[in-house]
Amino acid sequence: MKVTRRDLLVWSAGAAAGLLATPVPWKVLDDVSIWSQNWPWIPQPTRGPVEVKQSFCTLCPKACGLRVRMAAGWAVGVAGSSTHPISRGALCPLAFAAHQLNWHPLRLRSVRHGASRSTWAEAQAAFAKASKEGPLVVIDGYPGRAASSVLESFAEKQGGSYRVFAPAELRALAPYQRWTGIPAASLGYDLENANMVISFGAPLLDGWGTPGRFTRLWAERAAGMRDPQLRLIQIDSSLSRTAARAWQWVEIREGSESALASGLAGALHEQNLVPAHIPVPSMTLAESAAQTGMSVERIRELARLVVAKPPALVIARDDDPPVAALNVLLGSLGKRGGILRHSERVKAYVAAGREIGNARAVLIDASVPWGFVTQGDAEVFRFGAWDGGATKADWLLPAPGFLEELTDLPTAPGCSAPTYGVAPALMKATAEVQSVAQFLCSLDGTLPTTAKIIDSRCEELFRRREGSVYTQEIASMAKFSSVQSFKEQLWKGAVWAGEPALGQQFNCSLTEWPISTRAVSAESWSTDWSAPVMPPLASKLYQESGLRESSPRRNA
Amino acid sequence: MSKWRNSFVFALGATVALLVGWVVFPRVLYSHKHQPLDFLHKTHAEKSGLADCGECHSIRADGTFAGLPAVEQCAACHSERVGESKAEAILVDSYIKPGHDTPWLVYARQPANVWFSHAIHVKRANLSCTECHSSYGESDMARVYEVNRISGYSRDIWGHSMSRLRRAPHEGMKMSDCEKCHQQRNVEVGCMGCHQ
Numbered sequence: 001m002k003v004t005r006r007d008l009l010v011w012s013a014g015a016a017a018g019l020l021a022t023p024v025p026w027k028v029l030d031d032v033s034i035w036s037q038n039w040p041w042i043p044q045p046t047r048g049p050v051e052v053k054q055s056f057c058t059l060c061p062k063a064c065g066l067r068v069r070m071a072a073g074w075a076v077g078v079a080g081s082s083t084h085p086i087s088r089g090a091l092c093p094l095a096f097a098a099h100q101l102n103w104h105p106l107r108l109r110s111v112r113h114g115a116s117r118s119t120w121a122e123a124q125a126a127f128a129k130a131s132k133e134g135p136l137v138v139i140d141g142y143p144g145r146a147a148s149s150v151l152e153s154f155a156e157k158q159g160g161s162y163r164v165f166a167p168a169e170l171r172a173l174a175p176y177q178r179w180t181g182i183p184a185a186s187l188g189y190d191l192e193n194a195n196m197v198i199s200f201g202a203p204l205l206d207g208w209g210t211p212g213r214f215t216r217l218w219a220e221r222a223a224g225m226r227d228p229q230l231r232l233i234q235i236d237s238s239l240s241r242t243a244a245r246a247w248q249w250v251e252i253r254e255g256s257e258s259a260l261a262s263g264l265a266g267a268l269h270e271q272n273l274v275p276a277h278i279p280v281p282s283m284t285l286a287e288s289a290a291q292t293g294m295s296v297e298r299i300r301e302l303a304r305l306v307v308a309k310p311p312a313l314v315i316a317r318d319d320d321p322p323v324a325a326l327n328v329l330l331g332s333l334g335k336r337g338g339i340l341r342h343s344e345r346v347k348a349y350v351a352a353g354r355e356i357g358n359a360r361a362v363l364i365d366a367s368v369p370w371g372f373v374t375q376g377d378a379e380v381f382r383f384g385a386w387d388g389g390a391t392k393a394d395w396l397l398p399a400p401g402f403l404e405e406l407t408d409l410p411t412a413p414g415c416s417a418p419t420y421g422v423a424p425a426l427m428k429a430t431a432e433v434q435s436v437a438q439f440l441c442s443l444d445g446t447l448p449t450t451a452k453i454i455d456s457r458c459e460e461l462f463r464r465r466e467g468s469v470y471t472q473e474i475a476s477m478a479k480f481s482s483v484q485s486f487k488e489q490l491w492k493g494a495v496w497a498g499e500p501a502l503g504q505q506f507n508c509s510l511t512e513w514p515i516s517t518r519a520v521s522a523e524s525w526s527t528d529w530s531a532p533v534m535p536p537l538a539s540k541l542y543q544e545s546g547l548r549e550s551s552p553r554r555n556a
Numbered sequence: 557m558s559k560w561r562n563s564f565v566f567a568l569g570a571t572v573a574l575l576v577g578w579v580v581f582p583r584v585l586y587s588h589k590h591q592p593l594d595f596l597h598k599t600h601a602e603k604s605g606l607a608d609c610g611e612c613h614s615i616r617a618d619g620t621f622a623g624l625p626a627v628e629q630c631a632a633c634h635s636e637r638v639g640e641s642k643a644e645a646i647l648v649d650s651y652i653k654p655g656h657d658t659p660w661l662v663y664a665r666q667p668a669n670v671w672f673s674h675a676i677h678v679k680r681a682n683l684s685c686t687e688c689h690s691s692y693g694e695s696d697m698a699r700v701y702e703v704n705r706i707s708g709y710s711r712d713i714w715g716h717s718m719s720r721l722r723r724a725p726h727e728g729m730k731m732s733d734c735e736k737c738h739q740q741r742n743v744e745v746g747c748m749g750c751h752q
Contacts, residue, residue: 007565014569021570022577023718027585030714031706034667038708045668050620069671077671096748541748 043103048072054081054471054493056409056423057095059402059531061142061167061367062210063409063421064091065495068099074427075099075403080212085470085497086415090212097537098402102430106387106533108398109431120434123381123395127361128443130379134360136160137378139352141167141367143185144410146453150437151365153447161359163352165368169209169414172202172316175324175514176339177348180506186346188416189313190500191217193337196305196312198233200257200323204315205242209414222247231309233302235260250302252292258516260299261314261322263288265329265513267303274307278329281322281513306330311337321514333506340500342411342418365436366399370532383436388532397434404429408454418498420461422454422490458487467498582718586702586711592650592659593643598696604633609685609693621674627657661701663712664689664729670750681741690726 019025038044050071057064057078065084069077078099082089101107111118113126130136138155140148143164155162166174166184173184191197191214197204204214222228223245234246237254252260262281266288268274289296306312312330316323332338352372356362359378370388374380382393385401409421434442441447461467462483469475469486471494480486490496531538601607612625631652637644651658666672677683685693692699702711714720715728731750738745 007561010562010565011569014566014571015573016569017566018570018573019577022574022581024577024581027581027714027718028706031585031704034707034709037669038667047668052618052620071668076668 045074045076046072050076053426054083055403055426056421056493057091057098058407058409058423059094059098059101062087062092062412063419064095064211065089065421065493066091066095066098068403068426070426075102081493083470083472084495085417086210086412086419086495087212088216090215092207092211093538093541094531094534095211096541097535100535100537101386101533102401102404102427104386104533104535107401107431108384108387108396108433110398112396114394118395120397120432123397124439124443126379126395127363127381127439130361130381131158131160135358136361136363137356137359137374138162138363138365139165139368139372139374140365141165141369141372142365143349144346146408146450146457147365147435147437149453150440150447150450151363154440154444157444157447161350164349165352165372166349167413168202168318171319171351172324173339173414174319174351175321176327176333176506176508178321179328179508179510180333182341182506183346183348185349185413186341186343187339188342188411188414188500189315190337190340190416191313192416194311194313195229195309195337196231196233198235198306198312198314198326199242199246199317200235200261200315200320201237201317202315203240203242203317204232204234205245206240208242210412213415218245233305248305250294250298252294256292257317258320258322259283259288259291260294261320261326262513263292263294263299264303264306264326265322267300268307268329271300271303273303274329275331279325279510279513311335313338320516322516325510325514328508328510333508340416341506342416342498342500346411363436364393383439384532385433386531386533397439398431400425400429400433400435401431403427404433405435406451406454408450408457416500418467418500420457420490420496421493422458423493424491455487458490459483461496462486467496470495470497578718585705587705589661589701589703591661591698591701593646593698594641595643595660595698596696597693601693613685615675615678619673619675624658624660624662627651627655630658661703661710663692663699663701663710665710666713666729667709672750681743686726688726688729690724 048071050069053068053070055066055068057066064087065081067079067081068075069079076099078091078096080087080089080091080095111120111123113122136155136158137160138151140151140162141164142148143166152162154160170184173187176182176187177184189209202208205218208214217230218232221230222232228247231248232242232246233248233250234240234243235250235252235257236243237252237256239249239251243249250260262283263285265278265281266283266285269276269278269280270285285296285299288294289299292299307330310330311332313332314323314326314330327333327339330338334340352368354373354375356374356376356378359376362374362378362380364372364374364380364382366383366385370384370386370391373392379395380393381395381397382391383397383399385399387396403423403426406425407423409419409423411418411420435450437450441449462477462480465477467477469477469480469489471489471492475489477486477496480489600612612629614622616622630647634644634648634652637648647658650656677688678685703709704711704714713729715723717723717727720728734750
């Protein structure tokens with residue numbers, strides 16, 4: 001029997017039909033899809049002993065507690081630590097994906113001078129030369145750390161200036177520094193004891209402050225209650241996520257927060273709801289109503305609501321003196337449920353602006369948000385773990401990534417109780433990196449190292465014998481017999497927390513009602529918060545949670 | 557005649573494909589590997605009184621799963637040869653005395669992007685070991701480790717049945733199997749529950 005071309009075609013058709021009834025196509029499809037996830041250039045965690053370590057997120061000054069799952073010495077998973085007294089197990093989407101950041105394609109892996117590659121030696125030589133030729137400005141985005149002390153000392157020795165790019169939570173406290181002389185960084189909101197919170201656009205339920213702090217308070221004392229223990233009045237120009245869940249949303253025209261604060265102050269005075277000796281704003285209720293788009297009666301009603309359930313606490317989105325002055329008016333400074341001073345050891349900082357005067361060199365720490373750019377002709381030395389895109393820096397210097405360096409964590413901005421933690425380097429750096437402190441110490445051998453400063457801070461805390469240490473359980477400082485055992489606990493991820501200073505008198509020199517000094521835009525808050533790059537997991541969480549949109553650049 | 561001939565040729569092609577797909581393909585797809593030594597669960601359970609899986613595969617105090625016992629744990633009984641078998645000689649001479657961990661091939665190993673907690677499944681959900689691992693703890697031989705040549709995963713992840721039809725409850729450890737079990741037990745876990 002002769003095999004024809006037709007036979008072959010029919011046979012092939014039969015074979016194809018038969019193949020569909022076998023597992024071959026489906027199994028191969030499944031296996032190939034798995035194979036494509038395991039290409040050799042995709043970083044894979046090494047197989048090895050798995051352990052869970054307590055540490056802290058070092059990506060921003062909020063310093064949330066973490067449980068880091070380590071496999072063979074590498075972080076493979078991050079979760080919130082419920083033993084942390086402030087964050088209480090909550091994390092932002094970026095922190096959940098922080099272990100992926102060290103492997104991000106936009107990780108800075110070599111020194112760059114302009115568009116070309118350079119070396120650490122060349123960068124050091126250029127910086128030493130520039131800082132000798134003229135004034136130096138050092139900019140820090142995470143003040144209070146041991147590394148910050150190194151930066152400050154170096155700037156002081158060089159006759160330069162140390163400036164701080166403060167987060168919005170800290171900037172909102174700046175007016176009190178001007179009126180009381182108490183550094184803004186040492187002030188915090190006693191949210192835990194407030195019964196009424198009036199937020200002027202601050203996204204309290206959308207990433208403001210330490211993640212989990214206000215959201216958990218809100219969940220415990222307000223969510224689902226008709227008459228909540230904690231009343232949140234959100235003053236916002238749009239129905240934001242916070243406004244949507246607040247006890248009351250007060251809709252005003254965009255940018256009219258200061259006008260409403262002045263109007264509220266007038267209404268409080270008019271109805272004798274506050275002491276008479278506090279300065280009265282010159283703005284009338286009618287003017288305030290015209291600017292905010294509210295009626296005069298609604299402002300009066302809001303004033304009555306504000307004082308209905310003391311203690312009341314007013315929170316501004318940014319540096320907004322009329323809004324801040326409401327706390328003075330309500331007597332919330334230094335009072336339970338108001339604004340408290342958590343430490344007397346914190347120094348006042350000079351705020352960093354884009355103007356840097358006649359500086360010859362500018363050194364920017366990796367903690368400063370990538371979007372911060374200085375103006376002028378100074379030679380800019382920018383540290384960063386990731387390349388966030390266009391920058392005016394002359395030198396890009398690779399800094400340690402997530403948990404790749406030893407650092408300490410002072411009290412988070414906006415917290416009313418002092419805290420202190422230590423995050424040791426849990427992983428080897430995946431690139432040839434240096435922190436700013438290491439860079440400066442290599443230039444000036446007389447500067448103390450970060451490790452030495454952390455040691456001395458631990459010793460000082462131990463000597464004071466105040467506060468408690470939060471691990472799986474809460475231990476008072478009296479339980480520690482030696483500074484060594486205290487340090488060991490801190491190195492293992494424990495948090496030291498002190499008590500907020502209640503009843504402290506604030507000598508407030510507010511003699512006249514302040515006027516708004518700057519326009520507070522809705523944009524300014526979110527740009528402070530964003531990271532230079534976004535790992536895939538964080539992008540997914542952002543998109544799924546709808547928290548905040550990320551730019552296409554950050555999804556890379 | 558031509559019609560019957562075409563049907564015959566078509567059926568022949570289909571039959572060959574079916575044979576290749578169901579008989580040849582599984583043999584080609586999986587390569588066979590042998591454990592470094594022939595470990596006998598049954599002997600350990602019967603002769604050594606290690607009746608509970610948790611005695612060797614324990615859950616630590618912090619909730620993490622110890623997995624396979626380290627060589628130090630084996631050395632507690634096998635610091636010297638306790639028998640004449642070939643496996644005993646390999647264990648003592650190649651691993652215990654030099655202090656090297658035995659490179660066991662783990663049948664149920666999940667990929668790196670999966671976080672699975674034995675503690676939650678055993679302690680909170682009260683699942684017995686056999687619900688996922690069958691009665692392997694009673695076996696009297698170390699079975700062959702079959703590894704998928706394309707994906708590199710153990711065959712236990714897909715399950716022994718190529719069609720994944722009429723599988724035993726313990727067969728298969730793919731994501732759909734996890735989801736099915738969770739659905740049956742009305743336990744909701746989001747993406748982050750396993751892919752942390």
